[in-house]
Amino acid sequence: MNKCFICNKNSSETILDLGMSPIANNLEIDIDQSQTAEKYPLNLSVCRSGCNHVQISEIIDQKKIFNDYFYMPSVSKTLTNHLKEISKEINKKFKIKSDTFILDIGSNDGTFLESASNFSKNILGVDPAKNLSDIANKKGIRTINDFFSHKLAKKIKNKYGSADFIISTNTFAHTPKINDFVEGMKELISDEGVIIIEIHYLGSMIDDNSFDTIYHEHFSYWSLNNLNNLFSKFGLNIFDAYVLPVHHGQLRIYLSKSKKYKKTKSLNDLLDKEEKEDLIGKKLKLFCKKVLKIKSNLLDLFEKISNDEKIVYGYGAPAKASTLINFIGENNLKYIYDKSHLKQGKYLPGTSIKIKDPSEIQYDKPDYIFLFAWNFSKEIIDDLKNNFNFNGKLIIPIPDLRIIDID
Ligand SMILES: [Zn+2]
Known part of the structure; x- marks a missing residue:
């Protein structure tokens, strides 16, 4: 049993063994260095203490993974458009003013904030990859090169005040220190502010057989019920959730400290669906079987x-x-x-x-x-x-x- 990132008990059980894998984004220029890159066990596991958290079992130092990062949404038209749509949607739903403080956690090369800057000039990014923060800052998108944490949240709040919107796309699953990350968002968001998180959805991973989206930088694999349980512990209410077709199934959730936002039907439907399907029980087990079948079919091909x-x-x-x-x-x-x-x-x-x-x-x-x-x-x-x-x-x-x- 491995340690669970949420409840900290040694109760996370391996259910899928993907063998030994190097850090997925560390591309080498030298063939010898590439072939001899250090490999780590890549396993998917589920917490059996009752918390049901789905995660990988091996934690690699985040600095090894994110210091130099080669994933950029701006090379894909689909993703660039997707990020542009988010800022339009926020504006439509909540009306962005020119001084609305928008923070992007895991802001990458600043693609989202660039589109948000059409609505507000008060934007800030946080990203641990030095190469990407440099690209963003050169474009004039103010970006702090660091990992987001409760400590950093306090610093940002002291300097810039509370955030009206916190956006985090494809980042939340990338931290093993989940409780500290959520504490940081709670610290920084204003009383009526809205947090929007986009995350690779466990339900889509299972439906699509996309076991290849399991890698060491992806520490956690989230169902909506698990997210709901986590955030309610911190007094943050999920009030809307739906699955988007980009990025092999992306779950978008809206949260706030305030209870003024009404819970949507889409949120309740998805919560019910997961329960009915026994997502983290029966369905996940079947997925693991299918993955082994895919491997043998590909080897034959x-x-x-x-x-x-x-x-x-x-x-x-x-x-x-x-x-x-x-x-x-x-x-x-x-x-x-x-x-x-x-x-x-x-x-x-x-x-x-x-x-x-x-x-x-x-x-x-x-x-x-x-x-x-x-x-x-x-x-x-x-x-x-x-x-x-x-x-x-x-x-x-x-x-x-x-x-x-x-x-
Ligand atoms: Zn647990």
């Missing part, structure tokens, strides 16, 4: 491609590519294409697979492209057809294995 002497390269080198490859092995993959210039020329962690510019597809002419970034399949299929003249077969591994002819 790679063997067939190799026997047919066909060439297969990958597309998209997000963190989840690292989980998938370290789980099923490199097989005969030599290259992965990725549009991010920060990633090109580097190696997928723990492997000898080199990342290169997708503009080379037209010269490489692979027979198959294995889509690691399967959640952006529509955007990528358009690119492959229209920009990279690819006319081979596309392998989409998840939610279910599909092979599509591109021509």
